[in-house]
Structures are given as structure tokens and as C-alpha cells.
Amino acid sequence: MSEETTSSEDDITAIETPVYLTYNFTAGEATTRFLHQVRKGKVMGQRCPGCGNVYAPARGSCAACGLPTSEEVELGNKATVQSFTIVWIPIPNNPIQPPYIVANLVPDGANISFIHLMSECDNDSVHIGQRVEAVWKPEEEWDYAMDNIRYFRPLDEPDVPIEMIGKVPLSGWEGKA
Amino acid sequence: MSDLLRQQFVLGYTYTRSTGPVVGRFLTELRQRKIVGTRGDDGRVFVPPMEFDPVTASALDEFVEVSDRGEVVSWCWISEPRDSHPFDEPFAWALVLLDGADVPMVHAVAAPEAEMHTGMRVQARWSEEPRGYITDIACFEPEVTQGEG
Amino acid sequence: MKDIAIVSFAQSDCRRDAGACNEVELIMPVIEQAMQAVGLNNSQDVDFTCSGSCDYQQGAAFAFVMGVDALGAVPPIKESHVEMDAAWALYESMLKISMGQAESALIYGFGKSSPGELPTVLSQQLDPYYLAPLWVDSVSLAALQARVLLDRGLLSEQDMAAVVARSRANAKANNPHAQLAGDVSVEELLAESPWVAPLRKHDCCPISDGASAMVICTIEKARAWGKPYAVIRGIDHRMESHNIGARDLTRSVSTELAAAQAGVDRGPVEVAELYAPFSHQEIILSQALGLDDSTEINPSGGVLAGNLMMASGLSRIGEVATRIMSGDVRRGVAHATSGPCLQHNLVAVLEAA
Amino acid sequence: MQYAAVTGIGQTQYKARRGDVSIAGLVHEAAQNALDDAGLGWDAIEAVIIGKAPDMFEGVIMPEVYLADALGCSGKPMLRVHTAGSVGGSTALVAASHVQSGTFRRVLTVTFEKQSESNAMWALSNPQPFSPHLNAGAGGYFAPIMREYMRRSGAPWDTGIKVAVKDRLHGSRNPLNHLQMPEITMQEVEESPMLWDPIRFLESCPSSDGACAMVIADEGLAKEGPKAPVWIRGGAMRSEPTMYAGRDEVNPQAGRDCAADVYAQAGIDDPRKQLDCAEVYVPFSWYEPMWLENLGFAEEGEGWKLTMDGATSLDEGGDIPWNCSGGVLCSNPIGASGMIRFAEAARQVRGDAGAHQVVGARTALGHAYGGGAQFYAMWVVSVDK
Incomplete structure (x- = not known):
């Protein structure tokens, strides 16, 4: 059918299709509230009216009970390592250089972990139950973002026993239950 | 309730789509300013070529070259083009039945609104450098017959 | 499929922009309302839960996963999800009950369309080689369909405006959740200039945020619960070709097939709730369902009064069920659609117990 | 409940990139293979049930609408399931329910993913505004859970390496697989780059293009097929939230409950003894010992012993071979991966x-999971009704 002789390598076998859609993203009510506090240097959780557990960052509900949460609870600057991974590949759009630690951290006063970076530590000595504290950016750089906390660094405190992880109160952990 | 946090963001990727033999053949022909369709099991010619018959689901592989001219069988007028649309100026989307095809295709028509009508004859306006995309047909425009302007 | 009872239905207001609410915050109130109507607490009190939603609506992958946070799914529940309107989540739930693996189910659909430009988003639902790269939006495709009907004299612009006027009036009279309601005459509507000609803006459904939820169960269980219920006597859905050029756009063949299978003509249709996002499609659908003047069409105003995309189909069924449960009517038909120019259609026949 | 059986199975070749087909072509290929296997034409199918993972992988929204023609859906019911990574399994179960409910006599079910169209991993970690989470991909999410498993169980550090080798050796027997590594060694896996400690490159699943399809029919029609019907003896799904206080992420309750449910339906009380083999969704090597415990093949803390003893290895003559096909570690078209497990069973x-x-083999388990290991779908199939 074609007048010119075209070799099969010249045939179209693939096309580049840009699919870019613009959205006006809205943080949910609970997330908005949480980020406004983070903007002021505070990490807040929400307590479930059913089971009493404290969620952080709160999403406005207790997923276990399916109940809305509204009671705000201030959380500590200290946290416990629930688990972690040493990541050897870069995160897109993030300047951090591998290898770095991504840890599941339970802040004191909360009953659930969130994910954050750990630094100022020897990667090989990071361990489950380890105590850490938040290192914040300078106040003038604070925004509505969890990375106002630059990372968490180890504390010189005794480890939290496994069964106590996720149950450390706001008053902290001094090696005594 | 604290002030709402809103932020615009773009969700997107540039997908690499492998075409397979039928779509690939169509796009390859487009690059040479030719339009082909496939013949369905009931003899209908589909343009752009369907890979699978819409009734029997069997793979279609008989290609038929059709004209780059045809007739508008339906149209709508875009008085306020969206950002994603191919033109900034008002234009029409149309179902265009190409000569030699039995099934109309959707594409844009660039013509004044007053000239748009069902049954109007149109011809493909090819993009300057066809690259093997549906947009190699930049749009359709009113047909110019020999002797005319 | 067994006869199944609808025992409760709840829907949120249709709002142009639900702003602050995330998925959970949208879903939780309607689920709570639907459950409490039958004295249930959360998903633990039903045997199966199924939802419908679409990630691209709000531009977040796995939007439905967040939905699970609203359910109280601890201990774990039997749960599924369709990337479709929740009317199809109802269909999946009915199969589950019919096969005997569940006696009751919670169904919900949710959509937050406000963050994106919905007609443009839906252009990326089309053939990814031939149509999506043109960014033909959903309104334009519907306008092409309307023109075919107008050209062939199968309907007039007056007919389309009459559909809109009735929708607004019905919404004002009957639907506290409507986004668009009011008294407007055909003349006033026709005086408006075309938007995507031949469609005027009012021929197109508005874009809404919100959610709806429903509880269904076996007839035996509905009797045991002792609440009023509506019976789904027949349900069916059918697909058509994606190639709109290859379809007869003046008809909805898939709706005709589904209607026959669901048994629409086995009795009088007192009320019909049709998912017609564009005014001319209500006329196509009425004909496909064989409805005449004896049927009240879209007493809620239909989706021209508010379109909770991904929940609107379920809401149509809920609207008919609500009218049956209240004793206003004894038999009605509900319809849901998906895809460009009514490509995929579901029909349900509901009757009083 | 009506009896239902698998009467046709079709798969595509799995590859990093199926550059020879469109999305429709890929899906049609699996479906046509399943119909051929069942000795049927398209008109024998009454309904089509399709599944895939997030639409963002291919950037086609609700693609069932576009795929209707490739799957012969004109005038038929078509349903699209999406339950994250477990979708391949749940789609098969939803398809089965079409028959088990007595509503249809014979249906086609298809799942697919064409991951080469995008880069699946980053599609999942698309940065949303105000997202409080740091996202390092699926591996970054699951690695801490595996680390906690290692701590709890005291499993030898190289358990994961053993699984990675075992599944690749199994997989080299299966010509459909994306990864073909018949010469793989423990040393090669150990020396492969660490990605998300403890997950090495060769302990992770690949990203594949592919599709899988099955024909499911009622008792009467099943017996007419050219091949012996495979009876669905049980099917179960369970979901739990991604995060809640006190959630056991290592041994999720949803997985345990789902297994208990499917075993009860199939009359199984000792899965290791009563099942002849299992196809289990293991996208990262350490999930084999974790799922051995979660699915009741081993006591809690002892799953790794089965792996290390060779109990799950076909090559070592194990008594309960897992993933003889090579599993997700050899081919992973995400939306289809669960159905491939079901079909291989x-x-x-x-x-x-x-x-x-x-x-x-007379009785086997097919398993799929997804999300944050929170969505489960399982079936038990048997040559015996």
C-alpha cells in the first residue's frame, strides 16, 4: 500500500502518550488540623472515643473502630523505633543520599507508628526498641509539612521492651514501665 | 476549623504505549499521510482500524485504505476550548465518515461555526511533520474541490 | 439471582466542592446513617461490604483503601471493591448473597470530583491510541450524540429543556440533597446560549462531591429485622462497543437488553430513576426501557440535579427503594450507566414486599 | 450454592515489556488462550469479569470500557474488580460467584497489567500535596515488616535468599516466566544489590507485562469441556485497614481469617498434609516463611524451617511445594499476579x-494479597468435586 519501501524497523511500534491532569488537592479536615500544628512545631494525635488509642498523624477516624476522632492529644518529641529499613536507592524528588534509614516510629503518647527518616546514627546499630528524638528544621523554615522534622536521631535512653512498643506514654520512658 | 489547605498538583506520566500490529500499522500509514482501516467480519470498514471485531471479538487483519476526505455525520461546537483541547479558538468535534469507511471517526474540525453542518464535506489537514500519532491529522477542514480557491 | 431486600439507603448532599472532607470524612456519615436505620453499627454487623470509586476522580491511587478506614474493619471483614459506579458493587453483593456466602451486605460509593476537571479527566477513559490523545471530553461526546438525535428529528431542543425543567422542579419538591433545584421554564432554558452546541450548560449534569450507602439482605433477614424494605426483583447490566461510531447513538441497545433480562415489562413501572448525565439521554433511556407517561421519571431530579459520580447509580436504586419503602409506590425501575454515550448500562426492577 | 469449575486457562508470555501488543492485544491474547483451552468460541461466554491494579499503571481510566471490544463484551455484562494487589484473586472469586449464584452458566475472567507503559513503582509513590508520609516504594513499606519477622522468629539471615533461589529454579521450568534463571545460586542472590535492607535486588519481584484468563462454568457445562474440570472447593476474601493501633503487620489477622474460612469450606484442617501444593503471592522472598505461618502450614515462628528444610521445594522433593510455577518472584504483572496464582493452582x-x-496433585491453594498486606483472596481447587 505504501509507495515508499519502508523496512519493518521503521514501522511505528510504540508511541509516547503524555497524560497529565491537574488537580486542586485539598487536605482533609484532620490532616489540615494536623499540619497547622506541625507548622507551629507541634505533633498532635487524635484519641479514638471507642478504643482510646491515639493516632498520629490523625486522619480523622480510628480505622479499627470506624469512628470519627476529634479529641486532640499533644505528642512528645521522643519516639521509639518499631521497625526500620536501610534504603539503598534514592527517593524521587528527595535530596537524601543512600544509604539512609527509614523507620516506623511511635511517638510517645501515640499508639501507632509513622514513617520518618533517622540520621546522626550508625546505620548498623539502629535497632527495634531504640529511643529517638525529633530534630526540627530552624523555625523560619517551618511549613505545613511533616518534614519540618528533618529526621530523628538516637537518644541515650534504655531500649523499650518489645511488648511496650506502641504503649509509651507522653511522660516518656526512663527504663521503667 | 483551621483554614483549609489547598494546593494544585499535577498527576501525570508520559506513558510509552506499544501499539501492536493494527494500531501500529494505522499510525505508520498516518506518518505517510495515508489513512487505513480494518474490515470487520460483517464487511464494515472501521477507521481508525479496530483491532477486534465489536461483534465477534475476532482479531481483524484485513487493512483497507480510505480517503482523507469525508462527511460530517455529527458535530458539536466548542465555544470555550478547554486547556487540553487542540485549539485555543472555537472549533468543532465531529464524527467524520471518511470516503471508503463504514464507521465514522471522532476528530476535530476547524471551520467557522456558520459553515458547520451535518453532511458537510471535509478533508484532513495534515500536521506539518507527521510522526505517527492520531494528531498527525491536525484536524479536518472544509473540503476544497478542484477549481475552487 | 435471588430476590434481595434493600433495607436502607442514605446519601449525602450533592455539593460542588466538599472542600475539607477526605474520603473517610465523606463516607463515614452516610454509612452511619444507612446502618443506624436498621439498628446496625458498622461493617461488623453485615456479612459483606462492597464499594465503588475511581482513583482518577480525585487523583489519588488506591482511594478505596482509605475508604476501608471508615468501616470499623477490625476484626477483618469480607470486602471487595469495583472501579465502577457502586451500582455494580450492589450487583457483586447480590451475587454474594445469592450464592449463600452472605445474608446481608453494606454497599457504598463515593466520589470527590471537585479537585479535577471531570470532563477532561474522563477523556482519558477513552481508547488510549485514537481518542485519549485528542483529549475529547465527555461533554463533547454527549453533544455529538445529541446532534444525531436532533438531526433525525427524534427529539427537539424543547424536549431536552423540558427534561431539565422537570428535573429542577422535582429536585425542588422532593430532593433536599440536590445541588440544582428550582422553578425554571422551558422558554427560559432555551433562551440560554449554547455551551457545547447543541448542548446548553443546563443539559449537562453538574459536578458534585459526595457519597451514598445502602444495606441489603435476604428477604428472610429483612423480615427478621422487621423494617420496611424494597425487593430487587430483577437486575442486569450490559456493555456495548467502545467505538461510538459503530453504535446506533439514537438507541441504548444495552439498556434494552438489560431491561428485558431484568423484567421491566413484567408489571407497571410507577417510578423510574435514570442515570442520564445529559438531558437527551433521559429520553433515549426512557424509550429503551419502554416507559410512557404512566411512569414518573426522576422524581429526585436525577443526576441533572446533582451527580455523585461513582455513587449516582447506587443512588438511583436508593431513590426508587426509598419511595417503595415509604409506601408511595409499589414498583419502579432504576438505572445506572458508565462510559461515553451510555456505553454500559444497568437496570434494576424494584417492588414492594 | 451451585458447583463451579475452571474449564479453561489462558496466560500470555510474561516479559518486562510486551512491545508487540497493545493493551487490548495483551488482554485478548490471554482470553483467547483460555477459550482455546476450554474448546470454546467467544459466543459461549455469558459475562466477562475483569480485574487490574490501579489505573495509573497504564494511565487509562476504568479501562474495561475501552477493552469491551477486545473481550467480546458487546451485549454482555462486564464487571471490573479492583482490590489492589489481591485483585487477580478477588476477580477470580467474583467471576466464580457469577456461576455459584446460579445467575450464569459460563463466564470469562481476565486480569492484566502492562507495567511497561509506566514505571509501576513510582506510580505508587506519586507525591501528593500535604502527604505526611515519606514514600520509598513498596519495598520501603514491606522491609521493616520483614525485619520484625526476622527478629520475632530468629530465622537465619539467608532464609530469604533460599526462597529467591528456590522460586527461580522452579520458574526455570515454566517457559511463560519473565525471569529465566536456571543457573541462579545463593551466592548470586547474596551479592545482588541491597535495595531496602533486608531486601536484595534478587529477593524482589520483577515488574512485568502480562495477562491471565480463565473460563469458569457450572457443573453441567464443566463436564462437556475437553479437559477435566477443576472444582472450586472454597473461596474467601478478607480486608482490614492499612493502619490501626495494635495491628499485627507480620502475621495479619485478615490473612489468618481468610485461610481459616477457605479451609473450612474445602474441609481442610491440616493444610500441609491435605494440600498437595500452593501458589502463594510472594513478591519479596521473606514473605514465604511469613505466609507459611499466616496460612497455617507452620506454627508461628517456624515457617522458615520449612523453607530451609526444602519442604517447599520441588527440586528438593519437598512435601508441600510452594510456587512451582516460579511465583511472583519470576513474573509480576501486578493486576494479573493473583489470578496467575489461582490459575497455576x-x-x-x-x-x-x-x-x-x-x-x-489433587488439591491446591491459590492465594493473593494486596495493599499494605491487608487485602486477601484465596481459593482451594481440586480434581474432586
Whole structure:
């Protein structure tokens, strides 16, 4: 059918299709509230009216009970390592250089972990139950973002026993239950 | 309730789509300013070529070259083009039945609104450098017959 | 499929922009309302839960996963999800009950369309080689369909405006959740200039945020619960070709097939709730369902009064069920659609117990 | 409940990139293979049930609408399931329910993913505004959970390496697989780059293009097929939230409950003894010992012993071979991966699994999970009704 002789390598076998859609993203009510506090240097959780557990960052509900949460609870600057991974590949759009630690951290006063970076530590000595504290950016750089906390660094405190992880109160952990 | 946090963001990727033999053949022909369709099991010619018959689901592989001219069988007028649309100026989307095809295709028509009508004859306006995309047909425009302007 | 009872239905207001609410915050109130109507607490009190939603609506992958946070799914529940309107989540739930693996189910659909430009988003639902790269939006495709009907004299612009006027009036009279309601005459509507000609803006459904939820169960269980219920006597859905050029756009063949299978003509249709996002499609659908003047069409105003995309189909069924449960009517038909120019259609026949 | 059986199985070749087909072509290929296997034409199918993972992988919204023609859906019901990574399994179960409910006599079910169209991993970690989470991909999410498993169980550090080798050796018997590594060694896996400690490159699944399809029919029609029907003896799904206080992420309750449910339906009280083999969704090596415990093949803390003893290895003559097909570690078209497990379980009991056949297999488990290990779908299939 074609007048010119075209070799099969010249045939179209693939096309580049840009699919870019613009959205006006809205943080949910609970997330908005949480980020406004983070903007002021505070990490807040929400307590479930059913089971009493404290969620952080709160999403406005207790997923276990399916109940809305509204009671705000201030959380500590200290946290416990629930688990972690040493990541050897870069995160897109993030300047951090591998290898770095991504840890599941339970802040004191909360009953659930969130994910954050750990630094100022020897990667090989990071361990489950380890105590850490938040290192914040300078106040003038604070925004509505969890990375106002630059990372968490180890504390010189005794480890939290496994069964106590996720149950450390706001008053902290001094090696005594 | 604290002030709402809103932020615009773009969700997107540039997908690499492998075409397979039928779509690939169509796009390859487009690059040479030719339009082909496939013949369905009931003899209908589909343009752009369907890979699978819409009734029997069997793979279609008989290609038929059709004209780059045809007739508008339906149209709508875009008085306020969206950002994603191919033109900034008002234009029409149309179902265009190409000569030699039995099934109309959707594409844009660039013509004044007053000239748009069902049954109007149109011809493909090819993009300057066809690259093997549906947009190699930049749009359709009113047909110019020999002797005319 | 067994006869199944609808025992409760709840829907949120249709709002142009639900702003602050995330998925959970949208879903939780309607689920709570639907459950409490039958004295249930959360998903633990039903045997199966199924939802419908679409990630691209709000531009977040796995939007439905967040939905699970609203359910109280601890201990774990039997749960599924369709990337479709929740009317199809109802269909999946009915199969589950019919096969005997569940006696009751919670169904919900949710959509937050406000963050994106919905007609443009839906252009990326089309053939990814031939149509999506043109960014033909959903309104334009519907306008092409309307023109075919107008050209062939199968309907007039007056007919389309009459559909809109009735929708607004019905919404004002009957639907506290409507986004668009009011008294407007055909003349006033026709005086408006075309938007995507031949469609005027009012021929197109508005874009809404919100959610709806429903509880269904076996007839035996509905009797045991002792609440009023509506019976789904027949349900069916059918697909058509994606190639709109290859379809007869003046008809909805898939709706005709589904209607026959669901048994629409086995009795009088007192009320019909049709998912017609564009005014001319209500006329196509009425004909496909064989409805005449004896049927009240879209007493809620239909989706021209508010379109909770991904929940609107379920809401149509809920609207008919609500009218049956209240004793206003004894038999009605509900319809849901998906895809460009009514490509995929579901029909349900509901009757009083 | 009506009896239902698998009467046709079709798969595509799995590859990093199926550059020779469109999305429709890929899906049609699997479906056509399933119909051929069942000795049927398209008109024999009453309904089509399709599944895939997030639409963002291919950037086609609700693609069932576009795929209707490739799957012969004109005038038929078509349903699209999406339950994250477990979708391949749940789609099969939803398809089965079309028959088990007595509503249809014979249906086609298809799942697919064409991951080469995008880069699946980053599609999942698309940065949303105000997202409080740091996202390092699926591996970054699951690695801490595996680390906690290692701590709890005291499993030897190289358990994961053993699984990675075992599944690749199994997989080299299966010509459909994306990864073909017949010469793989423990040392090669150990020396492969660490990605998310403890997950090495060769302990992770690949990203594949592919599709899988099955024909499911009622009792009467099943017996008419050219091949022995594979009876669905049980099917179950369970979901739990991604995060809640006190959630056991290592041994999720949703997985345990789902297994208990499917075993009860199939009359199984000792899965290791009563099942002949299992196809289990193991996208990262450490999930084999974790799921051995979660699915009741081993006591809690002892799953790794089965792995290390060779109990799950076809090559070592294990008593309960897992993933004889090579599993997700050899081919991973995400939306189809669960259905491939279900279909491979069916191939085993039908006795036509080729070089990876477990001799005399009569009853097998197919398993899929997804999300944050929170969505589960499982079935037990058997040559016996």
C-alpha cells in the first residue's frame, strides 16, 4: 500500500502518550488540623472515643473502630523505633543520599507508628526498641509539612521492651514501665 | 476549623504505549499521510482500524485504505476550548465518515461555526511533520474541490 | 439471582466542592446513617461490604483503601471493591448473597470530583491510541450524540429543556440533597446560549462531591429485622462497543437488553430513576426501557440535579427503594450507566414486599 | 450454592515489556488462550469479569470500557474488580460467584497489567500535596515488616535468599516466566544489590507485562469441556485497614481469617498434609516463611524451617511445594499476579502444569494479597468435586 519501501524497523511500534491532569488537592479536615500544628512545631494525635488509642498523624477516624476522632492529644518529641529499613536507592524528588534509614516510629503518647527518616546514627546499630528524638528544621523554615522534622536521631535512653512498643506514654520512658 | 489547605498538583506520566500490529500499522500509514482501516467480519470498514471485531471479538487483519476526505455525520461546537483541547479558538468535534469507511471517526474540525453542518464535506489537514500519532491529522477542514480557491 | 431486600439507603448532599472532607470524612456519615436505620453499627454487623470509586476522580491511587478506614474493619471483614459506579458493587453483593456466602451486605460509593476537571479527566477513559490523545471530553461526546438525535428529528431542543425543567422542579419538591433545584421554564432554558452546541450548560449534569450507602439482605433477614424494605426483583447490566461510531447513538441497545433480562415489562413501572448525565439521554433511556407517561421519571431530579459520580447509580436504586419503602409506590425501575454515550448500562426492577 | 469449575486457562508470555501488543492485544491474547483451552468460541461466554491494579499503571481510566471490544463484551455484562494487589484473586472469586449464584452458566475472567507503559513503582509513590508520609516504594513499606519477622522468629539471615533461589529454579521450568534463571545460586542472590535492607535486588519481584484468563462454568457445562474440570472447593476474601493501633503487620489477622474460612469450606484442617501444593503471592522472598505461618502450614515462628528444610521445594522433593510455577518472584504483572496464582493452582490439580507439575496433585491453594498486606483472596481447587 505504501509507495515508499519502508523496512519493518521503521514501522511505528510504540508511541509516547503524555497524560497529565491537574488537580486542586485539598487536605482533609484532620490532616489540615494536623499540619497547622506541625507548622507551629507541634505533633498532635487524635484519641479514638471507642478504643482510646491515639493516632498520629490523625486522619480523622480510628480505622479499627470506624469512628470519627476529634479529641486532640499533644505528642512528645521522643519516639521509639518499631521497625526500620536501610534504603539503598534514592527517593524521587528527595535530596537524601543512600544509604539512609527509614523507620516506623511511635511517638510517645501515640499508639501507632509513622514513617520518618533517622540520621546522626550508625546505620548498623539502629535497632527495634531504640529511643529517638525529633530534630526540627530552624523555625523560619517551618511549613505545613511533616518534614519540618528533618529526621530523628538516637537518644541515650534504655531500649523499650518489645511488648511496650506502641504503649509509651507522653511522660516518656526512663527504663521503667 | 483551621483554614483549609489547598494546593494544585499535577498527576501525570508520559506513558510509552506499544501499539501492536493494527494500531501500529494505522499510525505508520498516518506518518505517510495515508489513512487505513480494518474490515470487520460483517464487511464494515472501521477507521481508525479496530483491532477486534465489536461483534465477534475476532482479531481483524484485513487493512483497507480510505480517503482523507469525508462527511460530517455529527458535530458539536466548542465555544470555550478547554486547556487540553487542540485549539485555543472555537472549533468543532465531529464524527467524520471518511470516503471508503463504514464507521465514522471522532476528530476535530476547524471551520467557522456558520459553515458547520451535518453532511458537510471535509478533508484532513495534515500536521506539518507527521510522526505517527492520531494528531498527525491536525484536524479536518472544509473540503476544497478542484477549481475552487 | 435471588430476590434481595434493600433495607436502607442514605446519601449525602450533592455539593460542588466538599472542600475539607477526605474520603473517610465523606463516607463515614452516610454509612452511619444507612446502618443506624436498621439498628446496625458498622461493617461488623453485615456479612459483606462492597464499594465503588475511581482513583482518577480525585487523583489519588488506591482511594478505596482509605475508604476501608471508615468501616470499623477490625476484626477483618469480607470486602471487595469495583472501579465502577457502586451500582455494580450492589450487583457483586447480590451475587454474594445469592450464592449463600452472605445474608446481608453494606454497599457504598463515593466520589470527590471537585479537585479535577471531570470532563477532561474522563477523556482519558477513552481508547488510549485514537481518542485519549485528542483529549475529547465527555461533554463533547454527549453533544455529538445529541446532534444525531436532533438531526433525525427524534427529539427537539424543547424536549431536552423540558427534561431539565422537570428535573429542577422535582429536585425542588422532593430532593433536599440536590445541588440544582428550582422553578425554571422551558422558554427560559432555551433562551440560554449554547455551551457545547447543541448542548446548553443546563443539559449537562453538574459536578458534585459526595457519597451514598445502602444495606441489603435476604428477604428472610429483612423480615427478621422487621423494617420496611424494597425487593430487587430483577437486575442486569450490559456493555456495548467502545467505538461510538459503530453504535446506533439514537438507541441504548444495552439498556434494552438489560431491561428485558431484568423484567421491566413484567408489571407497571410507577417510578423510574435514570442515570442520564445529559438531558437527551433521559429520553433515549426512557424509550429503551419502554416507559410512557404512566411512569414518573426522576422524581429526585436525577443526576441533572446533582451527580455523585461513582455513587449516582447506587443512588438511583436508593431513590426508587426509598419511595417503595415509604409506601408511595409499589414498583419502579432504576438505572445506572458508565462510559461515553451510555456505553454500559444497568437496570434494576424494584417492588414492594 | 451451585458447583463451579475452571474449564479453561489462558496466560500470555510474561516479559518486562510486551512491545508487540497493545493493551487490548495483551488482554485478548490471554482470553483467547483460555477459550482455546476450554474448546470454546467467544459466543459461549455469558459475562466477562475483569480485574487490574490501579489505573495509573497504564494511565487509562476504568479501562474495561475501552477493552469491551477486545473481550467480546458487546451485549454482555462486564464487571471490573479492583482490590489492589489481591485483585487477580478477588476477580477470580467474583467471576466464580457469577456461576455459584446460579445467575450464569459460563463466564470469562481476565486480569492484566502492562507495567511497561509506566514505571509501576513510582506510580505508587506519586507525591501528593500535604502527604505526611515519606514514600520509598513498596519495598520501603514491606522491609521493616520483614525485619520484625526476622527478629520475632530468629530465622537465619539467608532464609530469604533460599526462597529467591528456590522460586527461580522452579520458574526455570515454566517457559511463560519473565525471569529465566536456571543457573541462579545463593551466592548470586547474596551479592545482588541491597535495595531496602533486608531486601536484595534478587529477593524482589520483577515488574512485568502480562495477562491471565480463565473460563469458569457450572457443573453441567464443566463436564462437556475437553479437559477435566477443576472444582472450586472454597473461596474467601478478607480486608482490614492499612493502619490501626495494635495491628499485627507480620502475621495479619485478615490473612489468618481468610485461610481459616477457605479451609473450612474445602474441609481442610491440616493444610500441609491435605494440600498437595500452593501458589502463594510472594513478591519479596521473606514473605514465604511469613505466609507459611499466616496460612497455617507452620506454627508461628517456624515457617522458615520449612523453607530451609526444602519442604517447599520441588527440586528438593519437598512435601508441600510452594510456587512451582516460579511465583511472583519470576513474573509480576501486578493486576494479573493473583489470578496467575489461582490459575497455576488449577493447572496443578488438572495435571497439565508441564515441567513444574507436582506429581499426583489433587488439591491446591491459590492465594493473593494486596495493599499494605491487608487485602486477601484465596481459593482451594481440586480434581474432586
